[in-house]
Amino acid sequence: MTCAKETLVSEEPSIAVVIPAFKGAHCIKAALDSVMMQSHQASEIIVIDDGSPDESGAIAASYGDRVRVIRQENKGMGNARNAGIRNASSTWIAFLDQDDTCEVDRLKKTLEAAVAFPAAKWIYSDWTLFDESRNTRTCIATPDPSVYEKEIRYACRLMPSFSTIRRDALLETGGFSARSELVGVDDHVLALNFMRKFGVKAFVRVPEPLSVYTVHETNYSRSAWNHYRGRVALLNCQLEDLSGVKKWFWKRILMARLHFDVSVMLREQREQGYFRQALLSLASWAFPHRALPAHRYKIFAHMLLTRLKFLPVPDQNR
Helix, strand or coil, X not given: CECCCCCCCCCCXXXXXXXXXXXXXXXXXXXXXXXXXXXXXXXXXXEEEECCCCCHHHHHXXXXXXXXXXXXXXXXXXXXXXXXXXXXXXXXXXXXXXXXXXXXXXXXXXXXXXXXXXXXXXXXXXXXXXXXXXXXXXXXXXXXXXXXXXXXXXXXXXXXHHEEEEHHHHHHHCCCCCCHHHCCCHHHXXXXXXXHHHCHHHEEEEEEEEEEEEXXXXXXXXXXXXXXXXXXXXXXXXXXXXXXXXXXXXXXXXXXXXXHHHHHHHHHCCCCCHHHHHHHHHHHCCCCCCCCCCCHHHHHHHHHHHHXXXXXCCCCCC
């Protein structure tokens, strides 16, 4: 369901902000400053220093008692978020990556949605994308969370920096996966677990951008092969509730989507192997399907014509 308007409340549940930190000295101050400037102050601000070799932890500690810094040896993003969940005592956990920021009313709007929709367990919002060229654009989350019932198997747009989740529900579902092979897709695993356990009524959207997502070269998901490895590891989670022919069918569909996505990423990054991935996508599933982008065939045709030198190589800066 969508939270369409603000709700005035006299009592509000508590909310913690959890920020994992690793090699984030260049950006974590902006993240923390955006939390400090919230119109509704967080009950807790927890930074998990995940064995960072730089000054990330020291920068967080410079905020004094307002920020609690928990240090651990490097165990990965999922484990760091789970450490924040365990150490928090608030009703809700607002996640924020070290290189992202919050709009000033993120916590206020989220808590209003939590009170307006008591059954909510995962509140998410639209977001602003800030790219490497310093351009910004608003990204709209799926307007109706019920759509996720159909698409959650093959797509997840519920990234942590746009999500605030009930702590008790996180503990009940086991939190984020700490498996190293699921780095970059642990949010998708968590969303699958939530949908299967709590159903679509657990998800509520706030229809305005409440976070800013920053794109840069060091984003883990920017690497096509990191993306590929994570998505292959994700397959078991996507298919675990299926069996027989239906499982075989969905595996082919999911592999077709994966090869297509990697093909496009490699082509945009001017890396080798994009055409082979395109062919593997068609070999996995050559027919239309709602899980596959409608423009897949058009892009494949363009790739083929470019490869045969009938069309110029696309400008990666366009």
